[in-house]
Amino acid sequence: TPSERGGHSSTQSSHRLLAYSDALISIIATVMILPVAHTKVQDNEELKESLQVLLTTKIAVYLMTFLIVTVAWASHIRLFQVIERIDDCLALMNLACMMLITFLPYTFSLMATFPENILGIVLFCACDMVLGLIQALIVVYGFSRPFLLNDQIQVSENQVFYKHHILKVIMRVPIMCFFASIFSLIFFQLSYVILAIVIFLPYISQSLKWCRGKAIGQVEETPDSMLFYTYQLNEPLSKERVEAFSDGVFAIVATLLILDICEDNVPDPATVKEQYSGSLVAALQVYGPEYLAYFGSFTTVGLLWFVHHSLFLHVIKATRFMGLLNTFSLAFVGGLPLAYQLTHEFPRNSRNELEAIQISCVIIFFAGFFQLAIWVAALFCERETLHPYVRYGGREHTFMLAKLSLYPCVALGAFFSTCFLSKFSASIFHLMEITVPFAFLLLRLLVRGGLALLRLMFCPDR
Amino acid sequence: TPSERGGHSSTQSSHRLLAYSDALISIIATVMILPVAHTKVQDNEELKESLQVLLTTKIAVYLMTFLIVTVAWASHIRLFQVIERIDDCLALMNLACMMLITFLPYTFSLMATFPENILGIVLFCACDMVLGLIQALIVVYGFSRPFLLNDQIQVSENQVFYKHHILKVIMRVPIMCFFASIFSLIFFQLSYVILAIVIFLPYISQSLKWCRGKAIGQVEETPDSMLFYTYQLNEPLSKERVEAFSDGVFAIVATLLILDICEDNVPDPATVKEQYSGSLVAALQVYGPEYLAYFGSFTTVGLLWFVHHSLFLHVIKATRFMGLLNTFSLAFVGGLPLAYQLTHEFPRNSRNELEAIQISCVIIFFAGFFQLAIWVAALFCERETLHPYVRYGGREHTFMLAKLSLYPCVALGAFFSTCFLSKFSASIFHLMEITVPFAFLLLRLLVRGGLALLRLMFCPDR
Numbered sequence A, B: 001t002p003s004e005r006g007g008h009s010s011t012q013s014s015h016r017l018l019a020y021s022d023a024l025i026s027i028i029a030t031v032m033i034l035p036v037a038h039t040k041v042q043d044n045e046e047l048k049e050s051l052q053v054l055l056t057t058k059i060a061v062y063l064m065t066f067l068i069v070t071v072a073w074a075s076h077i078r079l080f081q082v083i084e085r086i087d088d089c090l091a092l093m094n095l096a097c098m099m100l101i102t103f104l105p106y107t108f109s110l111m112a113t114f115p116e117n118i119l120g121i122v123l124f125c126a127c128d129m130v131l132g133l134i135q136a137l138i139v140v141y142g143f144s145r146p147f148l149l150n151d152q153i154q155v156s157e158n159q160v161f162y163k164h165h166i167l168k169v170i171m172r173v174p175i176m177c178f179f180a181s182i183f184s185l186i187f188f189q190l191s192y193v194i195l196a197i198v199i200f201l202p203y204i205s206q207s208l209k210w211c212r213g214k215a216i217g218q219v220e221e222t223p224d225s226m227l228f229y230t231y232q233l234n235e236p237l238s239k240e241r242v243e244a245f246s247d248g249v250f251a252i253v254a255t256l257l258i259l260d261i262c263e264d265n266v267p268d269p270a271t272v273k274e275q276y277s278g279s280l281v282a283a284l285q286v287y288g289p290e291y292l293a294y295f296g297s298f299t300t301v302g303l304l305w306f307v308h309h310s311l312f313l314h315v316i317k318a319t320r321f322m323g324l325l326n327t328f329s330l331a332f333v334g335g336l337p338l339a340y341q342l343t344h345e346f347p348r349n350s351r352n353e354l355e356a357i358q359i360s361c362v363i364i365f366f367a368g369f370f371q372l373a374i375w376v377a378a379l380f381c382e383r384e385t386l387h388p389y390v391r392y393g394g395r396e397h398t399f400m401l402a403k404l405s406l407y408p409c410v411a412l413g414a415f416f417s418t419c420f421l422s423k424f425s426a427s428i429f430h431l432m433e434i435t436v437p438f439a440f441l442l443l444r445l446l447v448r449g450g451l452a453l454l455r456l457m458f459c460p461d462r
Helices: A001-005 A015-031 A047-080 A088-113 A118-144 A152-154 A159-186 A189-214 A239-264 A270-275 A282-285 A286-315 A320-333 A336-343 A351-380 A395-418 A428-459 B004-009 B015-030 B033-037 B046-080 B088-113 B118-144 B151-155 B159-186 B188-216 B239-264 B269-275 B282-285 B288-313 B318-334 B336-343 B349-382 B397-418 B426-456
Strands: none
Touching: A015 A047, A015 A088, A015 A239, A015 A270, A015 A320, A015 B239, A015 B288, A047 A088, A047 A118, A047 A189, A047 A320, A088 A118, A088 B239, A088 B426, A118 A159, A118 A189, A118 B282, A152 A159, A159 A189, A239 A286, A239 A320, A239 A336, A239 B015, A239 B033, A239 B088, A239 B239, A270 A282, A270 B397, A282 A351, A282 B188, A286 A320, A286 A336, A286 A351, A286 A395, A286 A428, A286 B015, A286 B088, A320 A351, A336 A351, A336 A428, A351 A395, A351 A428, A395 A428, A428 B088, B004 B046, B004 B349, B015 B033, B015 B046, B015 B088, B015 B239, B015 B318, B033 B046, B033 B239, B046 B088, B046 B118, B046 B159, B046 B188, B046 B239, B046 B318, B088 B118, B118 B159, B159 B188, B239 B288, B239 B336, B269 B282, B288 B318, B288 B336, B288 B349, B288 B397, B318 B349, B336 B349, B336 B426, B349 B397, B349 B426, B397 B426
């Protein structure tokens, strides 16, 4: 009741706590690209060989870290969809959660560097266990003060049932981690299997359920018990938090680019005096390609954000599946600092340069492609998820499709150009990136003209 | 009119655009501490000497960069208090602004490294000029489509007057930068004076106005013309944006700490095999102080965020002066990665270690002190700015004071301990940082007990 709630002056809206957590988690997930991007690739050797080493270890570690952190983020969302108001005690417990989540990438990289040493596994499991225990503590605390809970649960009669259901789901992770750390003493390969199960558990259980549903006929779940913590793909996801998380990723990626410029490309006064006889312009000319690469990459990050922003502006309700596709898209966006490093690192007209451009194209293509996939997934249940304007036949439908497919098309075009045009260089690629905003400005005109032309050709009566 | 506005389907709420801009600008302002923190201080020389070099150049550059970026952020807030809705075109123009703002720190560090070379000045001025021109373009574009504007201006009769007033204020900066870049060809010292005036212009003009007001009696401004772009200290500031900006700074500071751990403290497998005969535990023991420093620093950042969150929860309306104090507080929070680097870098029980702890204490003290100052400033006009609970005599008043003064007190206490206790070490300091959260948990009990005691002593009748 509002009067009761007003009585607890220390009870607070959780909005800002969640925004801060989103910012922290998104930055943590993304900065782990830095150790990959800072790997020095030797000029003289072929990119392919050194790239294989990179691909097999560091990129895989980056992607896994991104995945693990987003899984932790998803469980954080679930938790705070149940607990909607906070007090000081919950805020402090949440900060403890954040500390452990930011420490996860380190334990994971220990595990990846020393796969046969049990210390990495034990540390990773210990982090997970403590994290799970704190989350369970938050749930118990929340249910002991019902005015903190979601309104739906607050008025529900079987609060105890909810509490047990949620605790059961949360405690699965620490218990499995406990077994994983015990097995690491006996037979450590088994620990990795258990940890993989922990991460993919929601998806595995969902596909099993789906298969069973197909085999023995659709079994309807009781809707009351399954409102929270269902792991179903159409379970609603807080759109606000998906946006905040995505903003964090885009912002930190844009910043990592300029950070490299600020750290590496301010020449030493002594060097300028000796090598360039005091001419700063001459010294900075060496960095020309880097500036171009910076402006090109920043434009790409900015416009991918712009497309994401346009898309989510017309999304009414996000589902878990859309969230998953969004995570994949963001993982590739997080790879852009690597693309930036590679494209300006190699001498002009080398084979390495072309391959670096191809890698950039692949990264941009998948970042854009998964954004398009979010839209396609949303169209499948458009009545619930999309604004009328962008549904089939809505007046913004074609325009949105054009916006979303622009980047995948540009990336594909650039990729094939590298195959056929031997003169294609990193500078041309970056100039191309810089001109894309004008394509966005012209897009509306082009789409309108195209539609008018189509209408004129196929139904000239209207 | 709403019907007209609904007709423009491409018109959007600017909420997310602003959140993204806040995230970007806060991260840019803060990551510039990295070049300072990564300066290697030699073990054998005295901290004092190398510190003097650090202090005079790099820290000054960091603080100036932080100030310049926050000035750009403040002008961004002003702009989007006038333009409340956006369309695709404005979103793209805003991204162009963001690109220039992220480039500002680089041009400034060029200027700082080569103070006598005009190239740095010219680049910095060019950035500022283009930024001002884009902002003017945004204003012209906004006024040509009045449905994008603030409701107050939209219904006002003298829109043209507003437009000219705002354009006049915005164009001041590019015009002064233009003169600065021209003077750099003739007499470059004058350029610096002009640039300093540009940055401090609002404060200078305000203090001049204040002096004139005191000298010839208070002159009341016409309220209609002065709603926007007044630079008065009690001009309202969007509380939401101050929170978003602060969240960004706290989040990136917390992340920079773990980034250092992930990049530097994963031992090389070959080294572990050779030096520690394959024992990972032994290899990691070397990093013990770093882990402790990480947990201590993370706790401090988290709790400073917590105090900030508690304070702004009870703030109804933020003013420009509170925003300025908040900027000072955040500039010191941004210095925490430097404190972290310094405290775990030196051998135990050296004089350097004690001095590093003292620097940390100073940073934490000022970060907390300016938060307290925000509250004091808010109390001066408490009817407008604060929630009744925390005003004088409100039931949370004393508790809030205790919360805000905890960190300055702890920092002062640690500082004096280093002076008197020669056994005080970095480990003790970090352990102290880790125990502060429990102080926060106990604070409510302590305050209640203290108040009850006071009441019992002075007015036993109630």
